Amino acid sequence: MIEANRGFIKKRRDGSEIVNYNDDDFPAYIYYGYVFKGCTWERVPHYHDDIEFLSVTSGEMDYVVNGFNIHLKKGDTIFVNSTNIHYAVAPEEGVSRYVVAVLHPKIICSSPAVEEKAVKPIITDKSVPFVHFEAGDFDAPALQKLLRDMENDAKENEFLITKYFFEIWDILMHRFTDAYRLHIQGMAETDNYNSKLKAMMFFIDENYNEHISLTDIAGSGGVSQSLCNQIFNKFTEKSPIEYLMYYRSRKIADLLEVTDLSMTEIADLTGFSGASYMAETFKKYFNMSPREFRKAQKTR
Template sequence: MQSLQKYTIDVNSKGKELRSFGTPMFPLATYCTDLKSYIEDEVIWHWHEETEFFLVISGEAYIGLGSSNYILKSGEGIFVNANSLHTFKINKGESCIYKSIVFHPNIISGAPESIFEQKFVLPLLSCSLIDGVKLSPKINWQHKIIQNIQSICENYYTMTDGYEWRIRELLLNAWYELFQNMKSNIYSQEVHQSILKTRTKKMLSFIEANYENHIGLKNIAASANISERECSRCFKKVIGTSPIIYLMKYRVSVAARLLLDTDITITEISYAVGFKNLSYFSKIFKKYIQCSPQNYRKKYEE
């Protein structure tokens, strides 16, 4: 039987756990621990790049995971996604023995950019809707994962010949069950991202077709039939900036091209790209190009 372990968790200033799990050749470790061994009966909030399976053997644990909280009783477990902030705790004075498996996903994915990584691992790891998944022995597919967790710990503890191969096989089975039953969450996020991109493309096309006119946030949002708030959110998520900043940068990029490719005056260019005030145009141009329109034209004429 696996003996109980006692250890503390060290984190850096950002809450990342500093412990290494396993070895570079086999980045996986299992632990069997009594939460009562922690100071104040609580594990500090932390996160790690590895994923984790946590299983309560006896007692009761309170799990904080992202913005959610769970109560795990004996026989129940939880999957903790990579980079998810989490903590474990119990009522003061009580005992809770748990097993955990912490492993790097590349044990499952294999070579970078493999079909296993692209199709089965990254979609789950990158799904913002899945910080974790509670596992109940009363639900068939979750019960299978719990059985795999137990078997992994047993194989890791005994370390019989070929145990690494057996552990990887069990992890693959557990991951497949998890992936298959969480696809709706994964795909709903993909659909959501697709909607964001479609809306943003409509608004970018509107800006490109109307940048020379007097347009603002209200007009840009209306081009995709969404609210101004949703418009700003789409740009932030997809482009990484606000709609108005994008509009200004686009106008400046067109102005820069006109300064080099035509002989029209700077005042005419200012009006042509949607600025009705020459001094304001010069100010915005200098902000993004780091020189005035006059100097920009001179610099490339020399």
């Protein structure tokens, strides 16, 4: 049986992810992972300067990028472009397994010419926040094989990672055509909302332990309450207040894992009026009480 709550997506105060690179001196995170209902890394909106490839090896799952839901089946791979907000959605039942590679584009910027002609045109293209390689597409099997080979053979070898990354990038470059841009036209219109959401996510991180309202959250993004609700629902599938409560619950989980603070102390630090309300909210998102969660972490 898979144990829940084994990992967290760590984020900076502006909502961007602190990528847990395999080696602190080389910006690549390559991992064979899984997702299921109730795990702590599901439905956590985040973004990073790195690009990301996720390829499903068994089961099915959804991936949400800038509010667009992409259904992924076995053999499918998704590319998420730099700085776009995204998160994984587990299947209703069972487990989805995948190989994921989060790679900083500078790895393949071997010269100014390569950076200007092959890398920047893709990572700065706001019209293409993601590319979905479906299992039946002619290039999908080769892409998944490269990602699996990278995970199996190269994740501790910087030269091989770079070699595979160049080969993967070559496949990706062939998707960046005018025809593909037209295929997903209209997505660029979400970029303005993307920046407003990032501002509101930053405000929540700065103030989650205070009494904050929908008015406060909307004001931090310079939008009306109605538009604030629309943006959060589109990008995160949560209302602003639901996002706030989920964010607070994740902070509770962090404190339960690394401190011996009492429930009352944790409630006070995370913006709750009392320990019982905190416990009720936490259980809604983690399917266990804070005390049960702390006990589970100590017995891992």
